[in-house]
Amino acid sequence: xxxPRSLAIASLAIGAVLAVACGPKxxxxxxxxxxxxxxxxxxxxxxxxxxxxxxPSGVVTLDAxxxxxxxxxxxxxxxxxxxxxxxxxxLFAEALSALPPEPRHFILxxxxxxxxxxEESRALMPEIVKTVKARSVHDVVVIGHxxxxxxxxxxxxxxxxxxxxxRNLLVESGLARTSIAVTSHGEVDLLIPTADEIPEPRNRRxxxxxx
Amino acid sequence: MTTPRYLIGVLVLASATPVLAQEPAAAxxxxxxxxxxxxxxxxxxxxxxxxQPVFQSDALxxxxxxxxGVLLNDDTRLSIGPSSEVRLDRFAYAPASDNFAMxxxxxxxxxxxxxxxxAKLAPDAVRLETPAAIVGVRGTSxxxxxxxx
Numbered sequence: 001x002x003x004p005r006s007l008a009i010a011s012l013a014i015g016a017v018l019a020v021a022c023g024p025k026x027x028x029x030x031x032x033x034x035x036x037x038x039x040x041x042x043x044x045x046x047x048x049x050x051x052x053x054x055x056p057s058g059v060v061t062l063d064a065x066x067x068x069x070x071x072x073x074x075x076x077x078x079x080x081x082x083x084x085x086x087x088x089x090x091l092f093a094e095a096l097s098a099l100p101p102e103p104r105h106f107i108l109x110x111x112x113x114x115x116x117x118x119e120e121s122r123a124l125m126p127e128i129v130k131t132v133k134a135r136s137v138h139d140v141v142v143i144g145h146x147x148x149x150x151x152x153x154x155x156x157x158x159x160x161x162x163x164x165x166x167r168n169l170l171v172e173s174g175l176a177r178t179s180i181a182v183t184s185h186g187e188v189d190l191l192i193p194t195a196d197e198i199p200e201p202r203n204r205r206x207x208x209x210x211x
Numbered sequence: 212m213t214t215p216r217y218l219i220g221v222l223v224l225a226s227a228t229p230v231l232a233q234e235p236a237a238a239x240x241x242x243x244x245x246x247x248x249x250x251x252x253x254x255x256x257x258x259x260x261x262x263q264p265v266f267q268s269d270a271l272x273x274x275x276x277x278x279x280g281v282l283l284n285d286d287t288r289l290s291i292g293p294s295s296e297v298r299l300d301r302f303a304y305a306p307a308s309d310n311f312a313m314x315x316x317x318x319x320x321x322x323x324x325x326x327x328x329x330a331k332l333a334p335d336a337v338r339l340e341t342p343a344a345i346v347g348v349r350g351t352s353x354x355x356x357x358x359x360x
Contacts, residue, residue: 034360036341041323041352049326049351055344071343092354094292095321098278100242102325103286137242137261141284156307185306189332211282 032072037091039068039083044102053077104131106208107191108166109201113150115158115165129173131210139211140175142166144184147203148196152187159184166206236284237264238302243280243290248273270298273320287313287327294359295320300340304329311336317355318342325352 031037040062042048050063058076060069066088069077083091106128108121132138144159144166163182171177192202241250241263248259251270257263259271259279271279273295280290285304291297301314311333315324317340330337330350339346341357 031356031358033358034342035358036343037356038341038344038346039354039356041354043325043350043352050349051351051353052347053344054347071341073343077344088354091356092292092321092323094278095290095295095323095354098243098245098280098290098292099288099323099325100280100282100290102288103282139240183307188309189306209286211286 031070034073036071037068038062038071038077039066039088039092040064041066041088100211101135103209103211106131106210108206108208110162110204110206112199112201112204113158115161117165117169125169125173128208128210129170129175132170132175132179135210138179140170140180141209141211142170142180142182143189143207143209144182144186145189145191145203145205145207146187147198147200148187148190148194149199150187150197156184156186159186162204162206166208235266238267238269238299238304239265239281239283239287241265241279242282243278245278246274246276246293248277248279265299267299267302270296270318272296283313283327285313285327285329287329288323288325289315290323292321295322297322303336306332313337314340316340317357319357319359321357322355323353324355326350 038053040048040051042065048065050061052059052061053069055071055077057074060077060080062069062080064082066083067080068083069080071077106124108124109118110116111118132140142163144163146155146158163184167180167182170180190203191205192200194200241259241261244259244261249256249272250259250263250265251272265281271281271291273279273291273293275293277293282288283302289297296318298316298318300316301312303310303312311329313329313336324339326337326348330348334349337348341355346353
């Protein structure tokens with residue numbers, strides 16, 4: 001007498017054997033024409049994100065440093081397995097070496113309902129200017145943000161006022177006005193998530209990206 | 212889209228002023244270009260040079276000694292090595308109007324991708340495609356290699 005349960009277990013076992021026998025190829029196998037290799041790399045802050053690779057016949061998730069999957073013909077993506085740093089370098093050095101330098105970010109804070117910088121933020125300006133001048137090719141993006149106090153459209157305007165105030169300080173410090181782009185995200189891009197109508201000093205800010 | 216090209220030309224001429232006013236904003240700029248490196252746009256191709264703007268629908272293409280690095284407006288960094296091609300199928304970065312899109316197609320060769328703010332603000336808006344797969348990302352860096360057919 002065979003119970004449904006043991007049947008289920010048996011079919012699982014058979015399935016597992018089949019999966020091993022005809023399962024996805026190892027990542028390390030030599031590549032063939034049209035093969036694709038997708039590798040998750042650690043981020044510069046030391047963390048590693050996640051990527052979901054979907055082909056018509058399967059899905060795998062990469063979530064560890066240098067984890068890779070190969071997509072070959074109509075087979076499902078191979079089971080993720082990590083590459084060594086040396087393999088990543090051998091396969092991707094030429095692309096990786098062409099990545100532009102990482103943009104640098106600064107945050108300046110403002111007094112409530114105002115486009116006036118806090119004292120601490122004002123003191124950051126010289127370092128920002130120095131960073132910009134150290135790059136041969138540069139552009140600077142200045143984005144104004146607000147907290148959620150007040151109506152959203154008005155906060156777009158307030159964000160813009162803040163960004164423009166910072167641009168003027170940068171221009172006074174000797175940067176070319178044309179290299180500085182000014183924009184506002186209003187209250188939609190909060191640093192500290194809050195409900196609507198919440199005053200939050202850390203959200204009243206200008207973000208400067210030196211690129 | 213099957214609209215004949217001459218018809219688009221007529222439409223553009225007919226509404227010249229507003230079209231000029233809405234000239235599409237660049238999606239980013241070339242920061243690194245060496246060897247044979249090209250931007251393919253509207254069926255033609257121009258040499259890629261440092262500082263050049265890149266627009267939605269542009270493709271980046273390299274020959275056997277080429278490399279290109281691009282910085283997009285949302286701080287996404289993208290690069291390709293030799294004998295490679297990527298296409299920026301879609302790019303929209305307008306947080307104030309909650310409009311985000313990034314569809315990158317790695318057609319062949321080797322590419323590196325380091326996510327920017329779109330991946331942070333609207334991760335579902337980011338899609339990397341290869342001939343055989345689609346990659347969705349959660350704030351991440353990737354390297355992709357597509358062997359020639």
